[in-house]
Amino acid sequence: MVDRSESDSRTLLRRLRDTLATGGGAQDRLDRITALIADSMRTHVCSIYLFRDPETLELCATEGLNREAVHQTRMRLGEGLVGRVARSGQPVNTGNAPSEPGFRYMPETGEEIYSSFLGVPIQRVGERLGVLVVQSREAREFSDDELYGLEVVAMVLAEMTELGAFTGEQNGIGATHRFPVMFRGATGQEGAAEGHVWLHEPRVVVTNPVGDDPEAEKARLEQAVSSLQAQIDDMLIGAAQMDKEQRQVLEAYKMLAHSRGWVRRMGEDIALGLSAEAAVEKEQSTARARLELSTDPYLRERLHDLDDLSNRLLRLLTGQGSDTGAELPLNPVLVARNIGPAELLDYGRKLKGVVLEEGSVGSHAAIVARALAIPLVIHATRITMEALNGDQILVDGDQGFVHLRPEETVAAAFRDKIAMQAVAQKRYADLRELPATDLSGQTISLMMNAGLMADLPSLQGSGADGVGLFRTELQFLIRTRVPRRSELAALYKRVMDAAGEKRVQFRTLDIGSDKVLPYMKPQDEPNPAMGWRAIRVGLDKPGVLRMQLQALLRGAEGRPLSVMFPFIATPDEFHAAKASLLHERDREASLGRPVPSELKIGAMLETPSLGFAPDSFFEACDFISIGGNDLKQFFFAADRENERVRRRYDTLDTAFLTFLERIIARCEVNHTALSFCGEDAGRPIEALTFAALGIRSLSMRPASIGPVKHLIRRANLDDLRHLILEARKQGAQSVRPVVTHYLAGL
Numbered sequence: 001m002v003d004r005s006e007s008d009s010r011t012l013l014r015r016l017r018d019t020l021a022t023g024g025g026a027q028d029r030l031d032r033i034t035a036l037i038a039d040s041m042r043t044h045v046c047s048i049y050l051f052r053d054p055e056t057l058e059l060c061a062t063e064g065l066n067r068e069a070v071h072q073t074r075m076r077l078g079e080g081l082v083g084r085v086a087r088s089g090q091p092v093n094t095g096n097a098p099s100e101p102g103f104r105y106m107p108e109t110g111e112e113i114y115s116s117f118l119g120v121p122i123q124r125v126g127e128r129l130g131v132l133v134v135q136s137r138e139a140r141e142f143s144d145d146e147l148y149g150l151e152v153v154a155m156v157l158a159e160m161t162e163l164g165a166f167t168g169e170q171n172g173i174g175a176t177h178r179f180p181v182m183f184r185g186a187t188g189q190e191g192a193a194e195g196h197v198w199l200h201e202p203r204v205v206v207t208n209p210v211g212d213d214p215e216a217e218k219a220r221l222e223q224a225v226s227s228l229q230a231q232i233d234d235m236l237i238g239a240a241q242m243d244k245e246q247r248q249v250l251e252a253y254k255m256l257a258h259s260r261g262w263v264r265r266m267g268e269d270i271a272l273g274l275s276a277e278a279a280v281e282k283e284q285s286t287a288r289a290r291l292e293l294s295t296d297p298y299l300r301e302r303l304h305d306l307d308d309l310s311n312r313l314l315r316l317l318t319g320q321g322s323d324t325g326a327e328l329p330l331n332p333v334l335v336a337r338n339i340g341p342a343e344l345l346d347y348g349r350k351l352k353g354v355v356l357e358e359g360s361v362g363s364h365a366a367i368v369a370r371a372l373a374i375p376l377v378i379h380a381t382r383i384t385m386e387a388l389n390g391d392q393i394l395v396d397g398d399q400g401f402v403h404l405r406p407e408e409t410v411a412a413a414f415r416d417k418i419a420m421q422a423v424a425q426k427r428y429a430d431l432r433e434l435p436a437t438d439l440s441g442q443t444i445s446l447m448m449n450a451g452l453m454a455d456l457p458s459l460q461g462s463g464a465d466g467v468g469l470f471r472t473e474l475q476f477l478i479r480t481r482v483p484r485r486s487e488l489a490a491l492y493k494r495v496m497d498a499a500g501e502k503r504v505q506f507r508t509l510d511i512g513s514d515k516v517l518p519y520m521k522p523q524d525e526p527n528p529a530m531g532w533r534a535i536r537v538g539l540d541k542p543g544v545l546r547m548q549l550q551a552l553l554r555g556a557e558g559r560p561l562s563v564m565f566p567f568i569a570t571p572d573e574f575h576a577a578k579a580s581l582l583h584e585r586d587r588e589a590s591l592g593r594p595v596p597s598e599l600k601i602g603a604m605l606e607t608p609s610l611g612f613a614p615d616s617f618f619e620a621c622d623f624i625s626i627g628g629n630d631l632k633q634f635f636f637a638a639d640r641e642n643e644r645v646r647r648r649y650d651t652l653d654t655a656f657l658t659f660l661e662r663i664i665a666r667c668e669v670n671h672t673a674l675s676f677c678g679e680d681a682g683r684p685i686e687a688l689t690f691a692a693l694g695i696r697s698l699s700m701r702p703a704s705i706g707p708v709k710h711l712i713r714r715a716n717l718d719d720l721r722h723l724i725l726e727a728r729k730q731g732a733q734s735v736r737p738v739v740t741h742y743l744a745g746l
């Protein structure tokens with residue numbers, strides 16, 4: 001027998017849907033809907049509040065409250081009971097509304113005579129659209145069935161809102177996804193871009209939230225759930241060789257996909273009249289709202305699992321794949337929760353910008369975005385909920401801001417900024433062929449950092465003197481398996497071909513820490529940045545290092561070759577790595593293959609210990625490159641990936657500079673060439689300070705070469721050195737103020 005409340009609910013949902021099909025404006029629809037709900041739920045009042053802007057809710061329709069209050073009554077997010085429902089994404093059910101904490105009485109509505117209040121969020125997959133409220137005179141709490149029924153109704157309203165059913169001009173009800181929204185994220189890669197949104201994973205559109213035949217809808221759902229379970233089982237079979245953590249994720253997926261509670265709840269939603277798709281979205285939205293309140297990282301991780309599974313299920317139900325056949329818009333800006341380096345490379349330079357909800361400064365995607373010189377903003381929370389394909393978007397990689405659907409004044413100011421940057425770039429381009437020589441006649445070699453073939457055109461374009469750091473791990477990170485020696489040799493050859501006469505300093509594989517190869521068993525280490533990484537892996541597992549050294553020697557085809565080893569902490573590590581390279585060189589020679597006409601072997605100085613190594617170490621190195629990102633992290637004991645502590649310590653702190661001076665002096669005494677290749681080398685104030693202290697070679701991202709060269713050519717490094725030493729003598733903790741002041745006066 002069909003439950004009466006189920007059949008009532010289905011009748012109501014069908015009537016709601018019919019309001020979509022009938023003519024009339026948005027307001028008319030909203031009015032009819034509130035009347036239908038109040039009648040069906042036997043309440044005195046039914047009201048719909050929608051967001052007027054992201055912070056303000058507006059009473060858009062009511063049955064039972066004063067009609068004059070419609071479009072007049074507004075509340076801020078979090079204000080009153082309605083604002084509380086909107087903010088928390090959770091229902092409020094009370095028999096005595098005025099006694100609830102945060103209750104706000106709005107006299108214009110005439111609601112004082114209604115004691116009971118039930119409000120549920122109108123939300124769709126984490127996106128808050130408004131609040132649906134029913135009220136009655138008598139002081140009683142609504143039953144669980146009534147609450148559940150109202151949530152189902154709210155789900156249909158959410159889908160109708162998405163479909164634009166309540167969008168109307170005359171009453172100022174803005175459509176969703178129309179407001180300008182600004183996101184404050186963090187810088188992943190500097191630069192500014194204007195373009196149009198391209199969602200990496202497009203939103204699934206549910207065109208029919210109401211199911212006419214619950215049995216048929218349940219059958220569709222069951223079939224989709226079985227396909228989903230089969231997909232996950234297949235993934236698990238394929239995961240036999242995967243590491244523990246990846247397997248654990250899949251096991252968690254499996255548990256969720258087989259969860260009876262999940263499937264049962266969706267079945268109940270269908271019984272109340274939702275279509276299978278809307279039922280999936282309803283459960284996703286409800287669980288999302290609950291999990292979002294949690295600060296537990298484990299639970300938040302489950303939120304991702306739930307989203308992934310729900311999206312898969314929706315795709316199975318709607319037949320909409322991630323490839324919708326849509327064309328990239330003009331000036332595409334990729335918007336995604338996260339993206340892998342290989343996928344980002346596939347898009348390549350077509351993209352004008354990238355905005356991610358997750359990611360980190362050192363993530364692989366950030367490294368690729370940097371290599372491609374595409375502005376990147378990370379930590380733009382919830383942008384995938386807000387953005388629609390084709391929306392206008394401004395990416396400010398310098399500040400870490402994103403403006404979605406901006407006001408024209410904001411867009412105009414932004415265009416001015418882009419134009420100014422273009423003027424500056426033009427000025428820098430004019431310097432391309434000129435040396436970075438200061439007014440006292442000292443010349444600094446400006447090199448660029450690279451790691452992909454895609455970087456190489458910048459070698460000519462930026463006017464770099466060579467590649468000071470070629471991060472070879474990027475080739476390993478963007479693949480699904482260890483590259484073959486022949487592939488690597490061909491790649492290194494192409495890099496050297498492209499560089500021509502200019503020098504390339506290849507750094508051997510620097511994996512571990514944040515750089516985890518997808519096909520390598522990750523280590524369960526409490527402190528990966530200080531763990532088994534870089535040369536430590538190379539020496540303990542010499543097979544890959546040897547293969548890479550052979551590939552480098554072969555790629556050189558008899559030309560001069562420079563190789564450096566990452567993260568050397570003690571001289572014996574360097575000596576062992578150097579011996580391995582020399583051994584491979586001799587082996588190549590004994591096989592009759594050409595060997596480099598000149599072989600320069602260097603170490604990266606990234607741990608403070610190496611600054612105190614004996615002279616014999618410095619003598620044994622042809623060159624030393626300071627990896628400032630790691631060195632600074634260990635000098636100040638501040639994680640380079642942790643935004644909270646990263647910026648706390650100044651590179652121009654006199655303690656750090658005193659340490660750099662020590663390294664400079666030791667290299668001078670031992671005739672060891674010295675360069676600096678961390679990110680700081682590309683920051684003009686830092687770069688000039690390093691040059692003034694005596695570092696003669698700086699390696700940076702290509703876009704920084706112009707600005708740094710421009711300043712060096714206007715500065716007198718002797719004068720600057722003098723000012724720095726003087727400030728230090730005066731006891732300054734940082735020399736930033738004096739250097740900034742000096743440069744501002746140029």
Ligand code: PEP
Pocket residue numbers: 469471510606626627628629630631677678679
């Ligand atoms: C550094 O640590 O400064 C460096 C250049 O190496 P990476 O950033 O690749 O760790």
Ligand code: MG
Pocket residue numbers: 606627629630
């Ligand atoms: Mg490093």
